[in-house]
Amino acid sequence: xxxxxxxxxxxxxxxxxxxxxxxxxxxxxxxxxxxxxxxxxxxxxxxxxxxxxxxxxxxxxxxxxxxxxxxxxxxxxxxxxxxxxxxxxxxxxxxxxxxxxxxxxxxxxxxxxxxxxxxxxxxxxxxxxxxxxxxxxxxxxxxxxxxxxxxxxxxxxxxxxxxxxxxxxxxxxxxxxxxxxxxxxxxxxxxxxxxxxxxxxxxxxxxxxxxxxxxxxxxxxxxxxxxxxxxxxxxxxxxxxxxxxxxxxxxxxxxxxxxxxxxxxxxxxxxxxxxxxxxxxxxxxxxxxxxxxxxxxxxxxxxxxxxxxxxxxxxxxxxxxxxxxxxxxxxxxxxxxxxxxxxx
Numbered sequence: 409x410x411x412x413x414x415x416x417x418x419x420x421x422x423x424x425x426x427x428x429x430x431x432x433x434x435x436x437x438x439x440x441x442x443x444x445x446x447x448x449x450x451x452x453x454x455x456x457x458x459x460x461x462x463x464x465x466x467x468x469x470x471x472x473x474x475x476x477x478x479x480x481x482x483x484x485x486x487x488x489x490x491x492x493x494x495x496x497x498x499x500x501x502x503x504x505x506x507x508x509x510x511x512x513x514x515x516x517x518x519x520x521x522x523x524x525x526x527x528x529x530x531x532x533x534x535x536x537x538x539x540x541x542x543x544x545x546x547x548x549x550x551x552x553x554x555x556x557x558x559x560x561x562x563x564x565x566x567x568x569x570x571x572x573x574x575x576x577x578x579x580x581x582x583x584x585x586x587x588x589x590x591x592x593x594x595x596x597x598x599x600x601x602x603x604x605x606x607x608x609x610x611x612x613x614x615x616x617x618x619x620x621x622x623x624x625x626x627x628x629x630x631x632x633x634x635x636x637x638x639x640x641x642x643x644x645x646x647x648x649x650x651x652x653x654x655x656x657x658x659x660x661x662x663x664x665x666x667x668x669x670x671x672x673x674x675x676x677x678x679x680x681x682x683x684x685x686x687x688x689x690x691x692x693x694x695x696x697x698x699x700x701x702x703x704x705x706x707x708x709x710x711x712x713x714x715x716x717x718x719x720x721x722x723x724x725x726x727x728x729x730x731x732x733x734x735x736x737x738x739x740x741x742x743x744x745x746x747x748x749x750x751x752x
Contacts, residue, residue: 412464415448416472420479428480432720435598441483442557446516454491455514456498467676470639477643478650481724482597485640485731486554493520493562496575500618509560509577521554521580523605524564527573527623528630528734534607536565536574542617543567543574545585545610551731553600555580555589563612566623573626576617578610585610596723597731631682633732634689635675641696641728642668648699648721655706664699671695686736693728694744700725 423444431437445451453469455461464472476484490513497510512518526534526549534547545565552561564575582589588606621629645668652661671691678684700721704711711718729741 410462410464410468412449412453412462413468413471413475416450416475419444419448419450420475424476424479424483428482429715429717429720431480431482431599432596433714437483437486437557437599441480442487442516442519445487450487451490451516451519452494452514454494454498455510459498459510460514470636473636473639474643474646477640478646479643481640481644481727482599484643485597486557486600488636488640489521489554490516490519490558492522492524493560493577496562496577496618502615502618505577505616505618518560519554519558520560520562520577521552521558523549523552523561523578524575524630525549525551527564527566528627532566532623534563534565536567536612538567538569539611542611542613543576545607545612548588548604548606550604551592551602552605553597553602555591555601555603557601562618563610564626565612571623572620573623574612574617575619575621576612578612578616594727596720596727628682630734631685632679634685634734634737635679637728637732638675638689638692640731641692641725642672644696644721644725644728645699647717648696648703648725651703651717651721652699652706655703657702657706660702660706664695664702667695668699686734687740689733689737690740690744693725694741696725696728697722 423441427438449462452460452462453464453472457463473484473488494513497506497513500506509518513520526532526547534545534549536543536545543565545563558580560577561580562575563578564573566573585607586605587608590604592602592604594602645664649661649664675688678688704718704722707716707718710716
C-alpha cells in the first residue's frame with residue numbers, strides 16, 4: 409500500500425487545518441505549506457517513477473486531494489493546479505522539454521499553474537497565430553490561480569487555421585505579452601491569488617510547446633478533471649461531517665458520510681462515460697453545500713463568527729459550485745436547484 413495517503417493525513421492534521429482560519433482571514437498561504445508538500449513528495453504525485461514520482465494510483469491521488477481539501481481547501485486548490493503542468497510534461501512528445509523541466513516540477517523546485525480555460529468557451533477567448541519560431545497568443549483567461557506563487561503556467565490557445573489547441577509553458581510574470589494582471593476579490597479561497605490575465609502577442613516558443621491537439625479531442629481529455637475537481641467538494645463534506653460530530657449531530661454526520669461514499673462510488677463507476685460525468689460533478693458540489701450548511705445551522709449563532717469553521721466551509725462550498733466548472737455542470741446544478749421547471 410502506498411504511504412502517501414497516510415502522509416497526507418499527517419500534513420492535513422498538523423499543518424493545514426490549524427492554519428486554515430488564518431489563511432482565510434489574511435488571504436495568504438504560508439510558503440511553508442508548499443515547502444512541506446514538496447519535501448514530502450506531493451508535487452510529483454502524477455509524475456513517472458523515473459522522474460521522482462511516488463507511484464500513486466488514481467484512487468489514492470483522489471483520496472489525497474480530499475484529505476488536503478478537508479483541512480484547507482485554499483491550499484489544496486492552489487497546489488492542485490500544479491499537477492496539470494506535471495501531467496503535461498509527462499505526456500508531451502517534446503522530449504527535450506520533458507527532460508529539462510519534469511524532474512524539477514515533480515520535486516516542487518518548479519511550481520506550476522494552469523491557464524487553459526480560455527479555449528473552453530465557444531468561441532474560444534484565447535487564440536494562437538503561427539509565427540516563425542512559435543506562436544503568438546491573444547485574448548484573456550478569466551481565472552488563473554497561484555499568481556505570485558507559481559513559476560510557470562501551462563497555457564492553451566486555439567489556432568483557428570487548423571482547429572487545433574496549442575499548449576505549452578510560459579513564465580508566470582507580467583510583461584512579454586502578459587499585458588494585464590487583474591486580481592480577483594473572491595468570497596472564498598482568496599489566498600489562492602487568483603487573477604484575470606490578458607495576452608497581447610504573448611510568445612509561446614516551439615521548444616516550450618507540450619501538445620497540439622484537435623479542439624474536440626482536447627476538450628474530451630478535460631473530462632477527467634471533473635472527477636479530480638470533485639475531490640475538493642468531497643473533502644469539504646468530510647470536514648463538515650466532523651464539524652457536525654463536534655456539535656452532537658453524529659447521526660446526521662454519519663448520513664452525510666454515507667451519502668458521500670455512495671456518490672464517490674457512483675462517480676467512479678461512470679468514469680468511462682464522459683457524458684455522465686457533469687451530473688456527478690454537480691451532485692458532489694450540491695452535497696457539499698448541504699453538508700456545510702447543515703454544520704452552520706447545527707453550530708448556531710457562533711457559526712456566524714468569522715473565526716468559526718462552519719461559515720468558512722459554507723463559503724468554500726459555494727466556491728466548488730462554480731470553480732473549474734463546465735456548461736454541462738452548470739446546467740445540471742441549475743436543474744437541481746430550480747423549483748419552477750424553467751431550467752429544463
